[in-house]
Amino acid sequence: MLEWWDFLWARTAEQWQAIGSVGTLAIATLAAAVAGVQAREARQLRIAQSMPEIVVDFETQSVLVEIAISNTGQTTASDVKVAFDPPLESTLIESGRTKMLTSKLLTEGIETMPPGKKYRLMFEHAPDRYKRDDLPRTYTATATYRDTRNKRHAATYVLDFDTYYGYNQVTLYDIHDAAKALKEMQSLMKKWAEFGQGGLRVFSRDGDAKDRRMREEFEEMRRDEGAGESEAEDSSSAESSFVGQIITRVVRRFGGRNND
Template identity: 40%
Template sequence: MGAANHLLAVDLRAWTPEDWSAAATVATAIFTVATVGIALAAALYAKQQVDLARQLREEQAQPFVVVDFADNPVLRKGIDFVVENMGQTLARNVKIVVDPPFSSTLDDSGYPLKDSALLTQGIPSLPPRKRITALFDTAPQRYNASLPMRYTATVHFEDAHGKAQEPLTYVLDLSVRYSLLSATEYGMSDAAEALRDISAILKESARDVRDEFRRRRESERDATAGGSGASPDL
């Protein structure tokens, strides 16, 4: 223990100018190394922040194509297939691959969605916030049909400069729609249907009124004819 204390003990009064100069040199070197280390760490941190900021700007400036099912705004209980570019730049050569291929109770109408140009040829260009909708099916008919309720849609597209972007995959599950409570919202189709019903009721009422007037006129005419031909009482 005494030997260790002896080694650690330093008699500064015995230092020569050369010792002080050497110590100052060593201290300066240590301070310089520490300063360089701090400067390198600061530069590395600054570079990381610049890289993150650049990456964020690039991601924000990229197209972002989304596909989903949505309520049709006009047809009550109608289901739309929606394609939208929610990014800030143009999307090019948008291709949508659906597995299994779409099938709908509306396919018999002659315009099956799976055979449309939207899915077979794709979209040459899709500007930011551009939204494309196509009527896919109606909820009640779909529920009673033996058709798939779950689809996987993969979207391939390029940015405005023609650079291929990472494909985006979406799971489109129609069964979720049947397990949720929702308020009934009446749209233009409901208003039009109500107006048609009112028109039919008014037409029927007008016909009944005309028939009643005709019946009364005929009754009055018959009564008048009968009264004029009767023998007077003696």
């Protein structure tokens, strides 16, 4: 029985060259396979990144709940349709405060939807919704759409009201709020007039002159107080001198009698 080193030493140069060629071919084949897998994954990633993506979700505006349909992908989606299970119900729909069920977005779909586009439909008043036990708490939204290659896609989302129970948020004001405030200011300024109740009163003030007069009055007050203190001191000195003279006379008189 030959040992493994005997096998190795028994090989000729031509045999070793053949073995090396087979090894090189195997390594090249493996490298090509890995490169092929990487190229296929990179292509799939590029396709995925260039796809439209239609998202359906709840969004809140203070106590109002809206259904938002948006394209978060990188390319335009077409023939966008959204269906809900169970059918949408809300207190706003019951009271007629929203007509979303008759919206073309839901009845006929969206013909084209570019990247970043979003549609918002007012759906529910949250406090009223949480008082109702007969209305669904969750909905399953299914969005179907086509990409730029006309390939059909579908995405499913669960919209859950309980997610927002006890949910607090900070109200952020954007450019639309600023425009609204400017319109209100414009409406108010149009009412300004020179006469009547709609005018704007303007007060002018010479601050430097008023401050100078106040300083002068303060200095004059201090001088008056100082003069009053000096007069009081002089009066007190005179009284002390008069009393002292009387005491001296009394002492001299009675003292003189004692000496007699």
